[in-house]
Amino acid sequence: MYKGWLTFLMLWVLGEIFSHTANASSSQVPVLASRFQQRNRGSTVSILAGNSMKGVAQRSRRQLDDSGPGQQANPVQAAAYLDDLFKDYATARKQLVGSFNKRSRIAVVFMCFNRAGVIRQSLPAVMRSDGVEQFDLFISQDGGAGYNIEKDLHFPESSSIVYIRHKFNLCTGLHHHFVKSFTFDIMDYDGLIIVEEDNVVHPQALQLLARMIDLSIEQPEIGIVSLVDMDNSAFLDDRKYAEGINRVNGTMGHLWVYGFHKSRYEAVRSNLYDYYNTIKGHDYGMKHEPPLSDKIKALLVSKGFPADGELSQDRFFIYSLENAGYRQRYQTLFRFFEPIGYLGLHHRHTETAFFNMFGRGMFNGRIKPQAAFDVTKDTTMLLDIKAGVRDHINRVWLQYFPGKVHEELVNNTFVSLMEGRLNGVEAMADIKSAGMKYIASKTGNKLIIATFAGGNI
Numbered sequence: 001m002y003k004g005w006l007t008f009l010m011l012w013v014l015g016e017i018f019s020h021t022a023n024a025s026s027s028q029v030p031v032l033a034s035r036f037q038q039r040n041r042g043s044t045v046s047i048l049a050g051n052s053m054k055g056v057a058q059r060s061r062r063q064l065d066d067s068g069p070g071q072q073a074n075p076v077q078a079a080a081y082l083d084d085l086f087k088d089y090a091t092a093r094k095q096l097v098g099s100f101n102k103r104s105r106i107a108v109v110f111m112c113f114n115r116a117g118v119i120r121q122s123l124p125a126v127m128r129s130d131g132v133e134q135f136d137l138f139i140s141q142d143g144g145a146g147y148n149i150e151k152d153l154h155f156p157e158s159s160s161i162v163y164i165r166h167k168f169n170l171c172t173g174l175h176h177h178f179v180k181s182f183t184f185d186i187m188d189y190d191g192l193i194i195v196e197e198d199n200v201v202h203p204q205a206l207q208l209l210a211r212m213i214d215l216s217i218e219q220p221e222i223g224i225v226s227l228v229d230m231d232n233s234a235f236l237d238d239r240k241y242a243e244g245i246n247r248v249n250g251t252m253g254h255l256w257v258y259g260f261h262k263s264r265y266e267a268v269r270s271n272l273y274d275y276y277n278t279i280k281g282h283d284y285g286m287k288h289e290p291p292l293s294d295k296i297k298a299l300l301v302s303k304g305f306p307a308d309g310e311l312s313q314d315r316f317f318i319y320s321l322e323n324a325g326y327r328q329r330y331q332t333l334f335r336f337f338e339p340i341g342y343l344g345l346h347h348r349h350t351e352t353a354f355f356n357m358f359g360r361g362m363f364n365g366r367i368k369p370q371a372a373f374d375v376t377k378d379t380t381m382l383l384d385i386k387a388g389v390r391d392h393i394n395r396v397w398l399q400y401f402p403g404k405v406h407e408e409l410v411n412n413t414f415v416s417l418m419e420g421r422l423n424g425v426e427a428m429a430d431i432k433s434a435g436m437k438y439i440a441s442k443t444g445n446k447l448i449i450a451t452f453a454g455g456n457i
């Protein structure tokens, strides 16, 4: 998808280079041009095949996965522990939260394991959230972690926090199941917001998500609500759209900071228990190997989900929602958190590679969370966003190129943005890099053109 965007950019820039160099340069240029065009007639992206950009773009969009690092697990004990909790919700509640009294409709669950360095950044951000006293906050720490959060971090008096340290190592599959079942079956909340440990949330992220959950209730196609995981601020006007949300395919993006309403849980509850019963007792870290992979695949098939689909519980949840008619998610236009996942759980990239892909920025202004609005409901708003995209590209574009940006690229960027598949950080870097190559080409250096046409951008 992103490759399509890049192809538009490349075609346009090549066109520019050839039109501006045609007079000056040797016969090599038209040859390159026609080779490029030929290759692109057959397959829109063949010129990019094998280049690094493609790899990066795919990687950045691949991970709706949740396999953690190798944790020392005893799957049988973990299964027995959870089975026991799920047997009797009242007993489980007493065991897990003691005499804690609910005071909110919405539970916020911070899920973590043992990375102290990450938790020290991300948990305080949750605890410092605006209006945190309006939420019930739970820390669900997977078992086997040597790090005791209570002994390390101060829990403010104003917030109601329950710290749950599991007795056994659940791994991400069982852990996610626990969090959902805990929130809705055991504690009977109306809504759940999940923050995974490697995300530092904006002070208003919880309020915004809570508002989005409320807005989603009456929207028959919306399953989860989430904070966009890409920083697309380079293409958007924050004065108008900071509170803007849009509808994207439910399968887009990660499940890093997200929420959903009880009704959505109820729609997929029995599916989730089927998944739970399939994976429990197995080492979830080995879910891509038989016998567990075969069992999960059989489950996918029995539910009518894609047989070659991803095996993770996150993906199973999304498939289940889709099957129940919740095909879309509500997503923010701006990023209200900073992912710091380069430290390991989701990504095994270096810090630099991670930030080149995801960017460092999060929305750094203030909003009115109650004013969140669905931009897809108003055509004039969509046209305005598109005009803004054009304007934002041109601010950069005109620094390099003689004319304004090609309308197809504007449209393609806009469509990618609205579908939740634009990586604004990479896209802006690509535009600048293309611009620099264009300028270099004007100096008449044929080698650069050759490299460029070879797809080395």
Ligand SMILES: *[C@@H]1O[C@H](CO)[C@@H](O)[C@H](O)[C@H]1NC(C)=O
Residues within 6 Å of the ligand: 249, 250, 251
């Ligand atoms: C949503 O994504 C799924 C797979 O990820 C795809 O099969 C489906 O066609 C997409 N739907 C839309 C409306 O793009």
Ligand SMILES: *[C@@H]1O[C@H](CO)[C@@H](O)[C@H](O)[C@H]1NC(C)=O
Residues within 6 Å of the ligand: 408, 411, 412, 415
């Ligand atoms: C914009 O792009 C989309 C997808 O690439 C395409 O379907 C649509 O026709 C384009 N619209 C315009 C006005 O070019």
